[in-house]
Each structure stands twice: as structure tokens, then as C-alpha cells.
Amino acid sequence: MMVDAAKAVGVGLLIWSALESVSGISKGKYVHVDHFDGKADITAYAHASGVPLIIAQNGWYATNHMLLDGFVPRKDPEADGAYVLALPMGEDTIVPIIDAARDYGLFVREAIESPAFGPGSEVLASGEDISLRDMCAQLSQKSRYKRISDEEFMAATKQPHRIALEFLENAKFCEEFGYFGDKDTKPSREHLSRTPRTWADFVRATDWSSILV
Template sequence: MTITQVPSAPLVAVVGATGMQGGSVVKALAESDKPYRIRGFTRNATKPASEALKKQGVEVVEISLVLDNVKEVYRAFIGANVAFLVTNFWEHIDMEKEVSEGKMLIDAAKAAGVERIVWSGLVSPTKISGGKLTHVYHFHGKSLVSEYGYASGVPFVNVQAGFYASNFLANPSMLAKQSDGTFAIAWNVKPTTVVPLIDCANDYGLYVRHVLELAVFPDGSEVYTTSEDITLQDMVRQLSEVTGKDVVFKQLTDEEFGKNFSALGLPPPVVTEMVEGFQFFDEYGYYGGQPSASREGLARPTRTWTEFAKLADWSKAFV
């Protein structure tokens, strides 16, 4: 069913509608047999992705969701029944900024009378590790926003995103060419570590749609999304089979892993964040020991790693 303009249909305000997660939410709702009006927020309403949304019937709102723009942010949610909220730590690498902006979005949605909020948060490595791992800011900051959302008084569900399959396409260092000609996924984790891998653009929105279309909105719950739970050793084997490239997994020490990120020119705090983030992943699991959500009941099957690999353009990854 296409996106509707019928006033009786619920209006869903989607933050980051031209981005990975927000775009996936729009895609999943547009596929639904239930009617939705969609208001998509973006910083550039004239770029091709925004124009494509307009053609689908999305109300595209150009807005910068920052604290300096708080009055406009509050106005942007007026009339919405549902809000999908997400922040992007990597745009500024500032946890306090992310937390402040996340709380602002919740406050704005609440002030506008939104009936349900779906937020894209993550677990807290600081809490789960008992204070051992305190520098995984892009996880911990989102967990603080989650706590704020649960206490907001607005029905609130936290739909967490798994590890993006697209990371291997977007970041050439994820598949580093070795001196022997192989391509290595080189992390400071065990090869048997299970990755809750998600083809975010295709599958993340399915979980949000599922939450919104349940008979009773599961207020206060957490959803740990995945397209496929897969070990690293199976990932490299399947990627080799699909691409014909010799892909291996290489287990690094924390020091070696950190040096790789330093060599990319990343500042020391980011290097520490990455090292501790993967330490957390290895010791406690990406979701801190919580099982991934069931894929049963989703509107369509999620995309496996092999399926993703077959459809992807690897030309810029294998260089």
C-alpha cells in the first residue's frame, strides 16, 4: 500500500528519513497494508533522496535537529501520532551532545502530544561491565537517552540496531588487504563471536513496523534487531564463497587493534572507544547477553549475510 494523505491515518514523524534507519522505517511502513501518513525530517529537502520521498507521498520537512534550533524542533512534531527518533553520534563524536539532542527530541514529541515513541537506542557497556568499560560512548549515550524516554510518560519502545552489514562496504579498513593477498576482517574478538548482523536499509524498519502494528504497543520494551545472527568465521567463509576473494578472520590483540585505528588518523579517544567497544562485544555480546529478537511475525523475511553479499557492490571494499 502506498503512503496516504487520508487524515484518519496515523501520522508518523520519522527522524533521519533519508538516512539508514529512518529510511528503512519509511520503506517498511510504505510496504504495509495499513495506511500511514509520514512526515520525514531531513537537513536537505532538495537532495535526491528527499525528492524520492516526496514522490512516495512523504511530507518532507527540512530541519536541523540541534539544541540551537529547539523551537523549530518542537514545532516539527505538532500533529504527529507516532515518532521514530534516532541520533547519530558519529556526526560529532560528542556523547553529551548526543544525549542532549536525544532528550530534546523526546521532549518535543511529548510536548506535541505524540502517543507513541519508537527510539533507536543501545545497551550500556558501562553498566553491563560493572564499570570496567567506560569509554564506549556511542552505546552508553544512547542508553542514557533510553532511560529518559522510559521515564517520559509517553509509551516508549527501544528498537536497537544490530551491527550494520553495510559497514564492510562503507569502511575499507573493515576488509584490510594483507601482505599475502588475502583480505582480513581483523578484530580483537574470537572467531566464534556471534554478530547480530543487520542489513539496516532493508530490514531495520521491519522491526519498527512490527512494534507499531502489534495489537498492544509494548510500552517499556526493548527489541534487539538482527537480519541474521552469525559467527565471524562463518561470515568470512560465506563472503569468500560469494565474492571469490580469499577472505579470512584475523584475531588481534587489543593493542594491535588500537594501532590499526591510530594508523587511520583517528584521535586517541575514538581509538579507545573502538577498542573497548569490541572488547565489550567479545566478552558480553553486542547486546550485553540479551538474545536477538525473533524474526517470526515480521512482514517479510530478513536478508541473510549471503544474500546481502550477493547483492552488494564490493568493488570499493576489495582494493
């Protein structure tokens, strides 16, 4: 309906907060990541409609590690006073981290104003690309990363099975294929009106007292 309405009134430019087709990129290996695939279906429909379109994809939310069970650092039962970030991915997995509430608008503004973009282009919103290992090191000197089993992660999410499976496949896809597939995020940070926050910036600016308890 959004795309049809935009086309009907002849909008000059539609900015769409899309995500990748996980099932498509993975060739059917991961088919339960509906919040990605659903947006990818709308992207395909919008392209086919001919409406002037810019894709502005959001990266891995920094706030995931404050708000979502299964992603939040917890006290390490094996080390007094330490914390562990436990996920079903290897520590070298790279995520395009973004403080979305503060910085996503930067990328939307870039998409509208920068001559480097325009109808038919794509903006990938992230403050930096960082490994889970480095995220852990920058969070605290007393934190460490631990890879856990798929079953352990699904239980840690405290979500119904179908939602936990979606979180799991999203994480596995990111490790195997990349959050944005194999796309390079650097060009999307070259024409911003200010510098977006890195993970370290987000850590310093955030009150973790309610999380690291």
C-alpha cells in the same frame, strides 16, 4: 528535548533507536563507548518520563565492513590473492548483523503494528546472529579471520585515539558480553512483514570491487 517534546504534546507512541548501556552491563569495565552509553542515558530518561515508549535497537551494521577502516577486509600479505578480516575479537564472537538501510524499517514497522509489541517493549533489529568466523567464510573462499592485538586494531582504524578507543571497547564488549548483552534476538524476527537480509544475502547483493582491491 525530544522526549520532553513528545510528552508535552501527548504522543501516543515514541519509537526510540536506542543502544545498550555498555558501562552499565560491563560494570565499569568499558566506559568509552559513548555512542551506546549516550543513547542508554536517553532511554532511562524516557522511561522515567512516562512517555509511551518502544525501544528499537539496531544491530551490527553489515556496512561496517565496507565503510570503516579497521573493519574492512584487506589483502592478506601472507597468502597470494587472499583476504583477511582482522579484528580484536575471537572468531567465535557472535554479532547481530543487519543491512540497516534496507531492513531497519521492518523492525520499526513491527514495533508499531504487531500486537506482540507495544509501549514498554523492545525490538532488537538483526537479520541473523552470526560468528565472525562464518562471516569470513561466507564473504569469500579466499578470506580468513585473524585476531589482532588491541593496539594493531586501534592503528588500523585511522581514527583519533579517543575514537579508536571507542571502537575497540565496543568490539571487546561485544565479544565478552554480547552486542545486546544476553538478550535473545529471535522474537524480534517473528512478526516482520518480510524476511531481512542475512550476511550471505548482503554479501551477494553488494559490489565489493572497490573494497577487495
